[in-house]
Amino acid sequence: MSCIISNSQTNLSVKNKAFPYQAQAINAIKDLEYAAIFHEQGLGKTKIAIDLMMYWLKKKYVDTALVVTKKQLIKNWLDEFNFHTYIVPKVLNNNRNSNFYVLNSPVKVIITNFETISSEKERISLFLRSRNVGIIVDESTKLKNPHAKLTKSFFEISDLFKRKVIMSGTPIANRPYDLWAQIYFLDKGKSLGENFEKFKKNTNLTNILNNNLDARTLFEQSVANINERISSFCIRETKKSCEIKLPNKIYKSLFATFSKQQKEMYEDVLHTMKIEIKQNGEPILDDDKLALKRLIRLLEITSCPKLIDDDYDELSGKELVLKKIIDTIVDRDEKCIVWSSFIENIEYFTSIYKKYHPRKIHGKMSILDRNLSVDIFKKNPECRILFATPQAAKEGLTLTVANNVIFYDRGFNLDDYLQAQDRIHRISQKKICYVYNIMIEDSVDIWIEELLEAKQQAAFLGQGDISLLEYEKKADYSYCDIIKNILEAGQKYDKRDLHIKK
Helix, strand or coil: CCCCCCCCCCCCCECCCCCHHHHHHHHHHCCCCEEEECCCCCCCHHHHHHHHHHHHHHHCCCCEEEEEECHHHHHHHHHHHHHHECCCCEECCCCHHHHHHHHCCCCCEEEEEHHHHHHCHHHHHHHHHHCCEEEEECCHHHHCCCCCHHHHHHHHHHHHCCEEEEECCCCCCCCHHHHHHHHHHHHCCCCCCCCHHHHHHHCCCCCCCCCCHHHHHHHHHHHHHHHHHHCCCEECCCCCCCCCCCCCEEEEEEEECCCHHHHHHHHHHHHHHHHHHHHHCCCCCCCCHHHHHHHHHHHHHHHCHHHCCCCCCCCCHHHHHHHHHHHHHHHCCCCEEEECCCHHHHHHHHHHCHHHCCEEECCCCCHHHHHHHHHHHHHCCCCCEEEECHHHHCCCCCCCCCCEEEECCCCCCHHHHHHHHCCCCCCCCCCCEEEEEEEECCCHHHHHHHHHHHHHHHHHHHHCCCCHHHHHHHCCCCHHHHHHHHHHHCCCEECCCCEECC
């Protein structure tokens, strides 16, 4: 691939002024060879990245800026470039013929998705050797698994970029060791080491921490040291630290009870799990394959028994609570987003709430149909509800037309929970935001509540949001025992504080 130099004059100015905290972020990293933008979701990281790329191009640090994002977010990036700049980016996709012309043209900005980087790695490598290219990796937690083929592709071409920036509002997506591969892409192990397994061992939020003081101390100190090791090239602001004025975000726990048939199904699965526990003598872990399969089955039953039994004919406990809160929100003349991890739930609820003209987003829909749902939800006042899976809609979307989110169920992934709720709590929101978590009493839902809280506190510590002293005051490893007690002894829990009743 020949070297292509453009002599044409391109307007590299920006149309809109950055907020003060955004300008500070740009100034902090604009001349670094690599950096990480870890601002909390909803603070306009895209604007920071766009202004940064314009600076790179003006200073001639790079000839071309490459944005890598998720497929469903490409339209969002194109819209943002149109809003903030005078540049029209080119897009790399799965069309190899059109990609050839993009890679052989004097383009200033290219936008592509993660999968195209992997599938077009050979041609992109040639392009990088012929041009000075800077890369912005959006939603960089996509690279959290260092053993994945996709992540390895990024590692292999890392040294070919003249500038590198990763972005995520939740860099510690689920556990502290999720950060390692993202940082390794930037510095090849200079800050967090070259040995992932060692890093993982010291920063793994495991089930032994509640009863092993030495392991807990090592974990807490290792996680606390992460931010110090990467602070020279990482910037992070939270909504609190940047002093941006946003409406309050209020959390409300809504408790439901099992229906009779639902309870019987749940106890049948519990009985099977108890037998397995006695057979192998191992504690239940949320990352153990067999345990995970059984726990997901429990989640399906607490969420909607129809997921596993077509003959189920009762209203589940959660459905009754959901109907009540949706009716209340609509009566307030407000919109809401209902999140569920299960596509079947999204389809089911969309069909039974037709009177509110709902829209849906899930992974089996095309990108075009997902974007259409977003547009209608934003623009049509009669469309009161968006039903969505976090996996398909948790990132990159500004949905401040709504100020209510309802988690009908939640999985084990912290990133899904944090990203999904902040689709409404971000710049341009004018109303108080409500986050409703629907849980079945005395069920696996209670363990998930505790597990997500433990993961969130660990993320706060690793990201530098709180000090080690603050973490030690808030840390609660009771999730380690909660799941064991639920499964083995049917232990009751106090729904007011979600802790074991003594």
